[in-house]
Every structure is written in structure tokens, then in C-alpha cells.
Amino acid sequence: MEQIKQTLAEVHTELEDNFAEVVEWRRYLHQHPELSFQETETARFIAEKLSSFGYENIQTNIGGYGIVATLAGKAAGPTIALRADFDALPIEDEKETAYRSKTAGVMHACGHDGHTAALLGTAKALIKHKDSLNGKVVLLFQPAEEVPPGGAKAMIEDGALDGVDYVYGAHLNSAAPLGKIGVGKGFKMAAVDKFAITIQGKGGHGAAPHEAVDPIVIGSDIVSALQKIVSRRVNPLESAVVTLGVFQSGQAFNVIPDTARLEGTVRTFNADIRQQVRKQIESIVAGIATGFGATYSIDYLHGYPALYNHPEETALLQRLFAEEFGEEQVIPLETGMGAEDFAYYLQEKPGSFFKVGSRNEDTATHYPHHHPKFDIDEQALLITEKAFTKIVFSLLGS
Template sequence: MTATETLNKEAEELKEQVISWRRYLHQNPELSFREEKTAQFVYETLVSFGNLAVSRPTEKSVMARLIGSEPGTVLAMRADMDALPIMEENTFDFVSKNPGVMHACGHDGHTAMLLGAAKLLSSKKDQIKGEVRFLFQHAEEVVPGGAEEMVQAGVMDGVDMVIGTHLWSTMEFGTVGICSGPMMAATDTFWLTVIGKGGHAALPHETIDSIAIAALVVTSLQHIVSRNADPLDNLVLSVTQFIGGTTHNVIPDAVEICGTVRSFDKDLRAAVPGLMERVIKGITEAHGASYEFKYEFGNYPVINDPEVTKLIEEVVVETLGQEWVEHMRPIMGGEDFSAFQQKAPGCFFFVPAGNKEKGITYPHHHPRFTVDEDALEVGVKMFVNAARKIVMENKENCER
């Protein structure tokens, strides 16, 4: 039996345990920066495996280090742990016990998969040439998130490469999604208040109509994407909140607008706030209004290192077969895994977890979101076989 076959068999034997962990975590979700019980559960579970140096780099995160018998590559693996402020509508027997809080993005599965990998690899300490560092991150769902906080705490010091994965319900189970280079976008946020002069809706000439002016701003902001950005550059500008007015016959003094900007190119990203303010300033001044504008840069884009991505693709082929490789297009969603990639080359890959035959079709952040639990075994196999290739075989082409 080859090393890959042995690891796959051991991962299959852990499947029910990993599912059990996932269901426990699903029943006990905690919001970003409130992962007290989750982190303690992860900490105690890791300690029980033995051979791991387990620590709490920040108050709500956990790190475990599996230090091998010989020097070599330091490989970090990351899973996120936080849940979302959503009231769950699923009916299975392990629904959330915390009203208004739900694992609606798969982080319960991510944590369970990395726990499975840590348990399996902890028994192979003598085969490790280098180190495997297991990072259990808090607060992925907010900006600024927990990844940057963990980086500041030193979890990436000495790391040669980093990998992570995301269960993805809108892709059908049976492949692993790989994307070299830009994969997920930078996530920036803006807030705008258009300030006019309120008054009676029947006498609009006596007002400075903040509703009408703000509507013009929203429409005109779309010209930044269509007329100020290179069509070959990925850019999304979405207004997601438009708040103003209290009743049918009153023009309000002000309208509040909020939204998000997604991009990959750093120069375009830096230019967007100025382009937006030029539009906002021109329209508001032309109509006698004023404005307040705030722009906040969020997570970096996830840019997968070509060499590390090639290694992960090889792991897919060796572990699951060539037919499991799915070359993905980039998506404009964001992920603060990118903070770890600022410190070491890395690869973020997807494990599809949708299954139409099982009725698992709801998107992420939906009250009825769930995953095909068969995907958990795939995630464990990917983690442990990445470790096999990078820090157990420690082939020359894996050293950086």
C-alpha cells in the first residue's frame, strides 16, 4: 500500500469522527470575536491527540504545532471557526442551539476537517521533516478579521508555505476547485451621506431633494466600472444600502448609502476612492447638496502562488484522481486567508459540497445552508496528503 493509500484509508476511518465534530460545532455556533467555547473545544481536542504543541496566540484563536524529527519545510494549514448572525431554518437534528446564530458558511466543516488532519498527522511525528502548523482562526466573517490579528501574534513566523480550503455549496460534490493566481477579490467598504434640505414633498422646489440626488449618485457610480476601469480588470462596485425618509409626504434632509468594492489590481483598488469622490462631489455640488464620504480598505485579494498551487493540484491527482481537478475562474467574494499569504506563498482551494440529489443547493449565508458531509473526508485527505508531499516526502521540488 502506498503512502497516499495509507493516509486515505486512515482519513476514511476518521470520517464519522469528523462528521461528529462538525455537527457539534454546527449546534454551538459563535459569532466573530466571540468564539470562546469554540476555541476551548478546539484547544482541548487538539491536546487530547498528543505530540502537538498547542497554544492560544490570541484570545479567540488556537494554534497547534507538529514539529518533526528532522528540519525541513514549515507548512501552515488554516481553518476558520466563526458563525454568522442568521436564524437557521434547517430541520435536521443538529440545528443551531443559539437563536439568531448559525454556521451558514461552512466554517464548522473547515474546523472539523483540520481537526481530523491534526489527529491523523499527530501520530506521524517521526515521519515529519520540518513542521506542520495548524491555525484555527477566529473572526473571518468581519473586517478587519482574525487572520491579521493572528499574523500580528506571530503565527506565520518561519512559515514557508500556507494552504487553506473552503467548502463550497454552489459547486457539486466530486471535484476540488483549483485556481492559480488571483482567486478571490479584495473587499473594501464605503459609506456615504448625501445631505440636502428637507421639506414637504408637495413643495419640492423649496427643498434640496436628497433622495433624487442620492439616486443620481448611485446610478453614476456604476460608470466607474464601465467607463473608468479597463474592461480586462475585474471590478465590482455595489450599493447595498439606501436609507432615507420616514413617510410618504416628507423629503428627508439626508440619505445614507453603503456598499462594497471588489477588485484584484492594487493600482485600480487604490484609485477607486478618488474616482468615487469625484462623482459624488460633482453631483452633490451641482444640485446644491453636500456629502460625507468614508472609504475603508478591507482584506487583500487572495492570490494563489503558482508553485504552491501546482503542488496542490498534484495532491488532488495523487489523492483522488485526475478527474477530480476542476480549474476554477476567480470569484469576487473575499477571504482574509489573504493575510497569511502576505507572509508566505500559499494556495486556497475549494472543496465542492453541494449535492442536488440530496437537496443541498442553498448558497452560503442562507438560513438553509448546509454541506454534503461526504466532502469533509475529501478535505481531510487533501490536508494530510499535502503534508505527505511537502513535509513527509520533502521532495526537492517542495522546498522553497
């Protein structure tokens, strides 16, 4: 045990010494973001860094542009997977910083550049101390987290978790102060589904609505009815969200259009509720549309499942992070209706997903994720690295 503590202390000193390099990687990635399913240069950057560290077992093009690198310790033992995502968002970077995005309309507004830089820093430290490990570490660099069907599912289908015993992931969190780490068991993030409804009516003159089948009126009734699913059809002890984000129809003030298009999202935790809400949406749309003489179509996409942190593995994180950072720094991970495709990994293997606080007193770090001015306190990268290495040496340390 003392030897493990000593080795971990050495590793954390090295992480501190190499911190400026990790920041440099993060800022490079921030300046060169790539959208989901388009991350060719980002994948190349990651693979080249891993190779320069001395990794030989590097698999590329896993589930798209995913990368899997495996580090074998000196002796046999469990296999732990650590994951970072690396896609960006279709948002214009509005920050006034030297490292703002150089790609118009694309930016890292969710911290994925930080996740990748931190896991690269972890990888560099681990390979220097591989003889202190009993077991293997699998580094999962994942594309396309932001857009369903996402990259996690495809990477799993390509064998990214083969032979893995436990999987852990981290996410930067601008809602929590620097130094705080959010840990929590059970369902912590929701399943996300997307639906698109097309209503085919009959166009006409605005002065003669009786001669038309008005898709705007029909769509309005559908919007109103869908909002009653959660309040009147879902058990109040369960959680669900039905939100409409798109309603498009018509181009002129005095013309009744032919069609209307509605798009929305459903968020749930319970798999049965998830199916119930879908059936209710389909039933409501059918009843209202046909009742007013229109036809309709529904395109319903099941996105990521709900993210479930396994109790035993989460309790381990609670203990390890309290040892490393202090009990007062470990805070409850809030349950929210946001979604994460890390949920797919946790459906396959036991593990846990935690969040690392990234805001400080500077208001530049207070913007929410997906905001055009999103930024972080980069010290959060070092905390993420220390958290990852704490997990590895506590489970695999010889």
C-alpha cells in the same frame, strides 16, 4: 517514496475509521455557532480537542480568539501551515435537521464548522505519525473570517506565520459536486472594500421642494453615477464591481428628509484599479452633493486584499490531488468577485487556496453559501482531510 506512500495510506485508513468522530465535531459546532469576534466557546472546544490529541505547543488568543498549534517532526525540514476558520453568520438556520443551530439568528452558513472539524481530524491523524515527518506543521484555527478587518491579519500580526515556509487553505464549495477539488493559480478572489455615504440636505414639505435640499434626489443621482465608474472609467480589460446595497432616507410620503445614507461594496483584483475606483467614488459624491447644495461624508473601509494563489505551489496541488483523487476530479478553480481573508496569508507566504466540492444529488446540499438552508455532504470533510495530509506527507515525508 514507497515508505511515504505506505504511511499516507495508513493515515488515510485512520481518517476513514475516525470519520464518524469528525462528523460529530462538525455537527456539534453547527449546533453551537458563534459570530465573528465572539467565538469564545468555539475556541475553547478546539483547544481542548488539540490537547486531548496530545498537542503541547498550543497558543490561544492569537489575533483575538485564534489558535495556533505546532507539530514538530522527527527531523528538520520545511514548515507548512494549514488553516481553518470557525466563525458563523447572523442568519437564522432554516434546516429541518437534528443538528440545526441552537442559537437564534446565528448559523454556520458557509461551511466553517466543516473546515474546523476537518482540520481537527487532520491534526489527530498527524500527531500519531509525527516521526514520519521532516519539518513542522502549523495548524491555524482562525476566527472572524466573515467580517473585515477579519481574523487573518490580526493572527499574522500576532506571529502566527513566524517561521512558516508555505501556507495552504481549503474551503467547502456547494457549487461543485462531491469529489471535485478546485485548483487554480493567480488571482482567484477579489479585494473587498466597503463604503458608506451620508448626504446632509435640508428637510422640508413635499409640496415645496424648492425650499429644501432633497437628499433622496441627490442620492439617486449618486447611485446612477457610481454605476458608470466600471463601464466608463475602468479599463474594460480589468475587472471591477461597484454595488450599492443600502439606500435609507425618509419616513413619510409627504416629507423631504434631512439626510440619506448609502452603503456599498467595491470588488477589484488590480491594486491600482482599487485606488482608482475609490477616488472616482469620492469625486462623484463631492461633485453631485455640493452641486445641489448638500454636504456629505464618506466612510471608506479597505477590506481584504485580492487572493493570489502562487503558481508553483498551486501546480504542486494540481499534481498531488491528481495522484490522490484522479485527474478527472481536479477541476479549475473559478475566478470570482467573492472575498477571503486567506489572501493575507498568501501576501506573506507562498501557498495556495483550494475548494472542495460538497454537493450531492440531494437538493439539501445545493443551497449557496450564506443561505439559511445551507448544508453539505459531510464526505467532503474526509476529502479535505485527505487533501491536507497528502500535502503534508508529500512535502515533509521522510
